[in-house]
Amino acid sequence: MSPTQPPASIRPSACPGLLRVVQALDGGICRIKLAGGVLSAGQARAVAHAAEHYAGGVIEATNRANLQIRGIGGSHPAMLEGLLAAGLGPRNSGGDDVRNVMLSPSAGIDPRMRFDTRPLAAQILHSLESRARLHELSAKFAVLLDGGEALAMHEHAHDVWLAPVTVGGQMWLGFGLAGCPGTALAAVAPPQGHALVIAVLERFLDVARPEQTRMRHVLESMSPQDFIAPLPCDLRLGPFPVQAAASDCLGTYPQRQAGQVFVGAAPPLGRLDPGMLRGLARLAEHFGDGTLRLTPWQSVLLPFVDAGDAATLTLELAALGLLCSSTEPLAGLIACTGSAGCKKGLADTKADARVLASLLPAPQAVHLCGCPRSCAAAHVAPATLLATSAGHYDLYLRDAGQPGFGALRARNLDLQAASELLARLPTEQHR
Structure with a gap:
């Protein structure tokens, strides 16, 4: 799609995209889907420019390793043209919604990696963008590729996921449907990875009714075994266990490339301003390879940094x-947009999160949610504060036996009471 080419008709959806700006209380939202979460320094500057000149200057890191611009006012063709010129768009307009392939942010550089997912991701993205039938998928339908990295999101449920497993002493690609990596349903040899994913997507479109937009909806009336039975791939049936992964992406970590590290940092509560993003672009060029990697924890990695420069880079990141x-x-802490930018929000969750952080005696994993939709977190946090009114929340604790946010622990707490109760909880509740 050329920078000056007007987009073709885009199907209606409540989800923002690059080509579809969705209105919110604080203005329009434009979501920029990044291939593998990677953003070049030049692209970062293009996003900063767009946010500064056509919107309110608010840039958000999302839980699918993408970026979105908030507060867009009026017409936006010039903004779109600039983002397309920076290479941030799809090959064609119909492919924008379905570019939902998530990798580990340390793909290709993680010392524990068993399989480099980047070439496979590029193949899948090309098919998603170029095959017209796949454009029928929901804008939320997503694929996860795990290469066995130590740094990987294993709490984020996807419609299809792949991860390395051992079969007969060899590395195969295990896969699962409508869930998180844990135990693979079956496996294929690595060269069949692309064919498998496309076959699963085609099979989904063959059997899903119009209202069944996600894999979990289809599996409510069909077993996973029945779903995969007709797939034209050489399947080895499981179950196969998947190796667990870590999730702390802040700080300095060794790369598989000798003498180099990647450094992780996070914009507070997932929000950047144009100056912060430009600063990240400058640091990526000066200390790394000129790229940034967004993560599903609403943070960013700077890869290919010389180990001796990590401490200086960390100071520069903190200064930003x-x-x-x-x-x-x-x-x-995780917090959605809240009442400051969303009509459904019952509390100003971003501001309340800052207050809560000042009240807690030690950092804790807490999700502040303005309404039950849970837009800021695709997984269930150890503790969730669900807004009931301005400054007041119900507290839920994660419980595998309970649906939704977990077990209700207390109702209608103000921030002081919530902090006191959270501080008394056992440490294991917050892992």
Whole structure:
């Protein structure tokens, strides 16, 4: 799609995209889907320019390793043209919604990696963008590729996921449907990975009724075994266990490339301003390979940094206002847009999260949610504060035996009471 080519008709959806700006209380939202979460320094500057000149200057990191611009006012063709010129768009307009392939942010550089997912991701993305039938998928339908990295999101449920497993002493690609990596349903040899994913997507479109937009909806009336039975791939039936992964992405970590590290930092509560994003672009060029990697924890990695420069880079990141350690008060908190930008929000969750961070005696993993939709977190947090009114929340604790946010622990707490109760909870509740 050329920068000056007007987009073709885009199907209606409540989900923002690059080509579809969706209105919110604080203005329009434009979501920029990044291939593998990677953003070049030049692209970062293009996003900063767009946010500064055509919107309210608010840029958000999302839980699918993408970026979105908030507060867009009026017409936006010039903004779109600039983002397309920076290479941030799809090959064609019909493919924008379905570019939902998530990788580990350390794909290709993680020392524990068993399989480099990037070539497979590129194949899948090309098919998603170029095959017209796949454009029928929901804008929320998503694929996860796990390469066995130590740094990987294993709490984020996807419609299809792949991860390395051992079969007969060899590495195969295990896969599962409508869930998180844990135990693979079956496996294929790595060269069949692309064919498998496309076959699963085609099979989904063959059997799903119009109202069944996600894999979990289809599996409510069909077993996973029945779903995969007709797939034209050489399947080895499981179950196969998947290796667990870590989730602390702040700080400095060794790369598989000798003498190099990647450094992780997070914008507080997932929000950047144009100056912060430009600063990240400058640091990526000066200390790394000129790229940034967004993560599903609403943070960013700077890869290919010389190990001796990591401490200096960390100081520079902190000077930009980013969080560089999990010990910082805001590091464990997630908050949606809240009532400041969303009509459904019952409380100003972003502002309340900052107050809560100042009240907690130690950093804790807490999700502040303005309404039950849980837009800021695709997984269930150890503790969730669900807004009931301005400054007041119900507290839920994660419980595998309970649906939704978990077990209700207390109702209608103000922030002081919530902090006192959270501080008394056992440490294991917050892992």
